Amino acid sequence: MAPFYLGLVLALVAVLVVFANELIHELPHLFSMKPEDAILLALSLIDLSLAGNLLLIVTFSGYENFVSKIDTGAHEDRPSWMGTVDFSGLKMKLIASIVAISAIALLRAFMRLGEDGQIDEPRLLWMVVIHVTFVVSGVLLALMDWLASKADSH
Numbered sequence: 001m002a003p004f005y006l007g008l009v010l011a012l013v014a015v016l017v018v019f020a021n022e023l024i025h026e027l028p029h030l031f032s033m034k035p036e037d038a039i040l041l042a043l044s045l046i047d048l049s050l051a052g053n054l055l056l057i058v059t060f061s062g063y064e065n066f067v068s069k070i071d072t073g074a075h076e077d078r079p080s081w082m083g084t085v086d087f088s089g090l091k092m093k094l095i096a097s098i099v100a101i102s103a104i105a106l107l108r109a110f111m112r113l114g115e116d117g118q119i120d121e122p123r124l125l126w127m128v129v130i131h132v133t134f135v136v137s138g139v140l141l142a143l144m145d146w147l148a149s150k151a152d153s154h
Contacts, residue, residue: 001062004062005059005062008055008062009059012052012055012059015051016052019049022041022045026041040108040112043108044108046104047104047108050101050104054093057090057093057094058094061093091145092141095137095141098138099138102131103131105131106128106131
C-alpha cells in the first residue's frame with residue numbers, strides 16, 4: 001500500500017502546483033477584478049484546498065490503518081483525527097469532501113451563467129444530478145454506518 005500513498009503525495013504536489021499557478025495567474029488582475037471574479041477565484045482556491053485536504057486525510061489515515069503507525073508522540077500539531085479515523089470515518093470524511101467539492105463546482109457554474117449570455121442547460125442539469133447523487137450517497141453511507149453500529153456484533 002505504501003506505493004499508493006506515495007502516489008497520493010505526488011498528487012498532492014500536483015494540486016499544490018495548480019493552486020500556485022491559479023494564484024500567480026490571477027494576482028496581476030487583483031486590483032481590476034470585479035466582485036464576481038474575486039468570488040470565482042476564491043471558490044477555485046477553496047476547491048483546490050478541499051481536494052488537498054482530502055488527499056491528506058486519505059493518505060495519513062490510510063497509511064496509519066494499513067501500513068504503519070505515524071509516531072508523532074504528544075506533539076501539539078498532530079491533527080485530532082490522526083490515529084482515530086477508522087475505515088467508516090474515512091468513508092464519511094471522503095464523501096463529505098466530495099460533496100463540498102461538487103457544491104463549489106456547482107456554485108462556480110451558477111456564478112458564470114450570465115458571463116457570456118449562453119447557458120449550457122444539459123451540462124448544468126448533469127452537474128445538479130451528480131451533486132444530488134453525491135449527497136444521497138453520503139446520506140445512505142451515514143445511514144448504513146448508523147445501522148451497522150446498532151446491530152448486534154457476532
